[in-house]
Amino acid sequence: GAASSVKASKLGLHRLSKSCLDMTSIVQGSVMVIMGVCGSGKTTIGTLLAVALNCTFLDADDFHPPSNKEKMREGIPLSEEDRMPWLQAISNALKEVITSGNSVVLACSALRKTYREILRSSDPNYAPG
Numbered sequence: 001g002a003a004s005s006v007k008a009s010k011l012g013l014h015r016l017s018k019s020c021l022d023m024t025s026i027v028q029g030s031v032m033v034i035m036g037v038c039g040s041g042k043t044t045i046g047t048l049l050a051v052a053l054n055c056t057f058l059d060a061d062d063f064h065p066p067s068n069k070e071k072m073r074e075g076i077p078l079s080e081e082d083r084m085p086w087l088q089a090i091s092n093a094l095k096e097v098i099t100s101g102n103s104v105v106l107a108c109s110a111l112r113k114t115y116r117e118i119l120r121s122s123d124p125n126y127a128p129g
Helices: 002-010 018-025 042-053 066-073 080-099 113-120
Strands: 031-034 056-059 104-107
Touching: 031 042, 031 080, 031 113, 042 056, 042 104, 056 080, 066 080, 080 104, 080 113
Parallel strands: 031 104, 056 104
Antiparallel strands: none
């Protein structure tokens, strides 16, 4: 809509070339991950990219179980044990997208290599190097 156009214009996304915007036919069954620390604009950029590519947008924060959300609200850092079910839920959602032949843009901190490996494993064709 109009709001997306304004935001896209402010971020310079209106300059994306036609060939870039035609990527939708190339990236079917693909996952594009926007990574960064909290507050870096992952959701904003990811949402706009998903609109530009006509694909689904997922925010990794939406996959946290209620117990994690409560800890975060209280300012309690999440442990590795807290993060594993969250990462597995994201991985399962990505696997569903990939195997259905759809594409998705995911906003996710995924700051540790082990977290990124869990996300990569959602692709049935991924072979760890």
